[in-house]
Amino acid sequence: MSWTDERVELLKQLWNEGLSASQIAGQLGGVSRNAVIGKVHRLKLEGRAKTALPGQAEAPVQKAVEAVIETRAVEVEISGRAAAQMGGGRSVVRSVGATALKVETETDLVVQHVEGPGGEVVPISRNLTLVQLTERTCKWPLGDPLSEDFRFCGNPSGDSSPYCTYHARLAFQPPSERRRVR
DNA sequence: CCCTGATTCGC
DNA sequence: GCGAATCAGG
Numbered sequence: 198m199s200w201t202d203e204r205v206e207l208l209k210q211l212w213n214e215g216l217s218a219s220q221i222a223g224q225l226g227g228v229s230r231n232a233v234i235g236k237v238h239r240l241k242l243e244g245r246a247k248t249a250l251p252g253q254a255e256a257p258v259q260k261a262v263e264a265v266i267e268t269r270a271v272e273v274e275i276s277g278r279a280a281a282q283m284g285g286g287r288s289v290v291r292s293v294g295a296t297a298l299k300v301e302t303e304t305d306l307v308v309q310h311v312e313g314p315g316g317e318v319v320p321i322s323r324n325l326t327l328v329q330l331t332e333r334t335c336k337w338p339l340g341d342p343l344s345e346d347f348r349f350c351g352n353p354s355g356d357s358s359p360y361c362t363y364h365a366r367l368a369f370q371p372p373s374e375r376r377r378v379r
Numbered sequence: 380c381c382c383t384g385a386t387t388c389g390c
Numbered sequence: 391g392c393g394a395a396t397c398a399g400g
Contacts, residue, residue, distance in 0.1 A: 232393050
């Protein structure tokens with residue numbers, strides 16, 4: 198594949214939307230994340246201030262972003278408790294998406310699932326799109342394959358299975374162990 | 380180990 | 391210009 202005008206335009210768009218190089222590579226197809234990063238540099242469309250130069254003060258913008266993330270962390274925590282009270286079951290916080298990384302580190306994945314009314318354990322899927330799947334993300338389908346909202350579980354799968362531990366059971370265990378498929 | 384972007388350098 | 395290999399970091 199080559200860098201046609203359209204592909205370059207899409208690259209710029211996705212990069213500005215904050216997608217990672219590997220995700221962009223997946224969307225474009227036919228290129229590696231290195232290719233994407235290389236192209237980004239050649240186009241001189243930086244914008245991802247990652248490596249803070251030593252001795253330099255933190256950029257105000259970066260601090261603002263962190264403040265927002267901090268706020269979101271609290272909100273998620275609150276909503277998690279609310280859910281626990283309303284549902285009567287154990288419910289906890291599970292970060293989803295790049296903007297909630299702070300939550301993940303602070304709660305250390307306190308919960309990865311929710312217990313339903315019947316006591317069944319239902320995992321909180323990451324709802325990844327096809328292009329976001331990697332060799333070790335759960336490929337359990339969610340929703341209608343013909344719909345735009347079609348997603349995959351995306352939870353860690355371990356390299357021995359195409360599914361996370363929960364979905365591996367639904368996929369390979371006897372129907373008697375199945376409950377509601379979500 | 381998984382992932383991220385940054386840089387180098389042969390092509 | 392391109393991107394694999396490599397580096398640095400979370």
